[in-house]
Every structure is written in C-alpha cells, then in structure tokens.
Amino acid sequence: MRDVIVIGGGPAGLAAAISARDNGAKSVLVIERDTCVGGILNQCIHNGFGLHRFKEELSGPEYASRFAGNLENIEVLTDTMVLEVTTDRVVRAVSREQGYMELKAKAIVLAMGCRERTRGAISIPGDRPAGVYTAGAAQRYLNIEGYMVGKNAVILGSGDIGLIMARRMTLEGAKVHACVELMPYSGGLTRNIVQCLNDFDIPLYLSHTITRIHGKNRVEGVTIAKVGPDRKPIAGTEFDIECDTVLLSVGLIPENELTRGAGIPIDRRTNGAYVYENMETLSEGIFACGNVVHVHDLVDYVSAESERAGAAAAKYALGEKASGKVITVENGEGVSYTVPQYIRPDNCDKKADLFFRVRNVYSNKCITVKNGEKTVASFKREHLAPGEMEHIIIPVSLMGDAEKLTVSVEEAE
C-alpha cells in the first residue's frame, strides 16, 4: 500500500507528486504511459512558460525539467498505462516490462491531462484525403520526430496550438495561408495572435469556417465561407484556398475515461470531475488537478493547483480528512464554469482560489461574487476573454453564512 499514487506524469502530476512528498507522504508513485515524464510540455518547444513562477522565460521542456529534476524519493513508472481506478483506491495498470499490476493507495491524484478534439474534422463535408491533422499531432511530428506535415497549410480554429503551429510551420519554410475561426473572437491567447499570425502576415478569418475539403489522395484545397450569428455558413460568401494540409485546432477535452469508469461525478461545464477547494473529487481520497479538471492555458496555474492537490492527498493519506460545511459555487451571468465547484471554508487556509472562464469578450467589467443578493467581493477587469482563464481569491472571512456563492460578470460602477 502506497501513500499516494499519481496518474499522469505531465506538469500537473509531477507538481502533485513533489508536493505530496514535501507534505509528508512517505511513498509516492507516479505512473506515466509515455516513455518519459513531462506530458504535453515535451512538444511545446516555444517559450513563455514559467515567467510568473520562476521569473524566467522558459520553453516547455525546460519548465518540465525543473520538476523532473526534483523527484528524489518519488517512484516513477514510465511506459505504463493505467487501465482502471476504483473508488476504494485500487489502480490497475499494465506495462511491457511488468505486465499487469494491481496497486493500492491511501490517496490517488488524477492528472491525465487533455486530448485534442477531433469533432471539427468529422463535421467537415468533402473528401477524406491525407493531410488533415490535429495541430497537436502535427506539433509532435515536427518537434519531436522531425517530420514536416506539409508545405501549404490552412488552420481551422484559433486555439493556441494552432496559432503556435502557424508560426512554427512558417519558420520551417511552409506557407500558412489562413487561420479560420468560427467564432467572432479568437480561442487563443492574444499574445499568440500577435506573435504567431501578425508577425508573419497570416490572415485570421473570424466568423468563418471550412465548408469543404477537396482532394483525392492528398488535400488539394479547402472552401471557406463566412458564418452568420447562428454559426451557419452564409451562401455566396465561399472562396477557395489551395493547400496540401489542414490543421485542426478546435479545442481540448479533459481525458476522463478513468474518472468516469470509477463513477466519479463529472461536471458537464468543465468536462472534468467536480472538485472541492483542495482539488478533492466527490470521491473521498481521490484528487484531480491540471488539464484533466479543466483546460488551462497557463502551466504556472497548473503547477499551483497541482501542488494544492498533492498536499491535500498527502494530508488525507496521513489520516487527516477534510470536513465541515460545504458552499456551492455557481456560475452566474457571463461565466461559463468555476473550479472549484465546492468550498469547505473550515478546510481553507484563510482564502480560496477560484478559477473560471467568461462566455464572451468584455471590456471594463466587474467580476462579482454574491451571496444571494449581497455582493461579498468584486474585482475590476479591463479586459475579459473566453480564451483567457480568470483567477480570483476569496477570503474565508467574506464567505460568512453563505450556502451558495455566485460568480458573475457585471457592469463596473
């Protein structure tokens, strides 16, 4: 029986494991299905990681190595796939070297990350030629395996991975003809629009979509059309672009097969498990952190959240259970979800961190936290966008007798 088993060795899993060890867990095991730890960061060779945490501008692999280099007294099993987790904290896994194994833990941390949505690919009418990739798959081919996926590309979706790949392919000599986004705003960080598209004069078509992919064996071109407010293509606005590659960057989905299999309740708003302030799921002793809970755009936040999860897992393993009154956090006007969804004030260290996304692009608004009609906290924001995760801190002293807190976007006074 181990104190803590962490599933997934990406930045979330590594930070949770380190924090569990540093908070007194005696035996900590990380299980990773890839041949090395680091998760998605290994293929994110661009810089911009860790500025807030380390006050340095690091690339993904460098950021990962800061954690991978601090794994003393932590056991790591790579090339090992977890097949099942149960609520009585049994982990079933399989590896080439050790075959099938069944491991028990006092506490479990789920840190399986995300995978790319492919739905965009399925819904595009037209031929099914080679040359259509998710942006993350193309990123892995190019940055780790050294294969260029094409010479003339069109990118569907303006998520960060697509934007980063637009620049990456341009620098490697390809021509990226356009980035096509269904919504009237970009899904990625503004800085990526600036340095990945604008720097290279790559046009961004907002409120547009690909209506057809052409080509027999290989992609030969795409048809693009403008969409109306109902997101449906507007007849007569179509135009064609010749290309040999289409990259899809239409979002990420938390990888929660294990969570679902264990019967742990999943929030439809985040596609991740419901969690308390310490990242405990609704199944006692099982914690979750990182992209498996909700999609993050900043790894610095992933690390901070995962350290809370790891510390709480260690506490639980050492016999200290969280208890007390539960406050439900709800998303109000303009807010699409919150993490955590539940707060136990007795279990907070004076404050609770709250993460959420907004539904639209707003300027000069106020984020309010209400207990019924009463505003308990408000935060001014000059700019809010769905592509940028928001973070607020609510002091426990302000929660008072609340049963429910509602987070909304409101007019600034």
Add this chain to the structure above:
Amino acid sequence: MANIVCIVCPKGCRLTVDEKTFEVTGNNCPRGAAYGKTELTFPTRVLTSTVKIENGEISRCPVRTNGAIPKGKMFEVMSALRKVTLVSPVKIGDVVIPNVCDTGIDVIATRNI
C-alpha cells in the same frame, strides 16, 4: 499613442505607448514597459526551434535563442540552425551556436537528451 499587446508573458497586458516619449501604460510589470519601448523602436523576438541530434532517444533537440534577436533576423537564424547536427548527450543550456548571425545572442539547447 500606439496600442499593442505585451507578448512577454501569457498574461498579454494591453499596453498604450506614447510614440514620442515611449512612456508605457497598462503594463502589469516592468517587463511590459521595456517591451513597449523596444517594440516601437527595434522589435525583437525570442526564437525557438529544433535541430537534428544523433544517438539520442529522440531525433530532434529543442533549442532557443538565449535572449531576444532582431525580428528581421528570424529566418536567417533558422537557416543557420538547419546546418547543425548535435550528438547526444546534450544538456539544457549547452550552447548550440554562439553569437548566432552576429546578434550577440547564443542559441542554447532546452532539453536533456
């Protein structure tokens, strides 16, 4: 007044830069002020890419410039990187090309392979 987005970190603060005095507002930290000024006077970028590596567990080694280089020199540096082949072992921070294209900046490895 020029309105630009700070790209130094993913926060992406919206900066307003005075074109005469280069005074910056809207920045959340001092790096933003420095960025606002250079972006208008002499734009620079940190370049990241990969180079070939032999005898390693993977065949590409990620690299970056150890500081910002002139924006106009990005493609020149990319050509220089294409000529490089490293041999494992390589450590994070190892210099891959010193003073790349006379920019005064080194290209360094960003993964231990």
